[in-house]
Amino acid sequence: MEAVKQAIFQIVADVIYRYHDADSYHHKSQYFASLDNQSVIVIYISDDEPIAKYRTGIIVMAHIIDNSIIIEADNTDRPLYEALMSAGIPREKIILAYAGEKLPSV
DSSP: OOHHHHHHHHHHHHHHHHOOGGGGTTTTEEEEEOOOSSSSEEEEEESSSSSOSSSSEEEEEEEEEEEEEEEEEEEEEEHHHHHHHHHHHHHGGEEEEGGTOOOOOO
């Protein structure tokens, strides 16, 4: 089962990394981060200006629970769930938490 989670994590990480686009945000730096336990992946922005109204913001964030991908944030014009489906992840394995979808009962 761990091998399945690792494979899913790698697909999700690869897809999310494609959202990392430094040219999209003026005066902001983007960062790609994931935890060592292969459960959370996030791309966030940080303002490059010393005194900024907003310091950071999440572009996309997802985590994996029981071989399901939970998308907590997607602030893009290219829906992450569609990119994941194009990468071979079935829609039933993707939960749009930001849109109010709930985790399936176990």
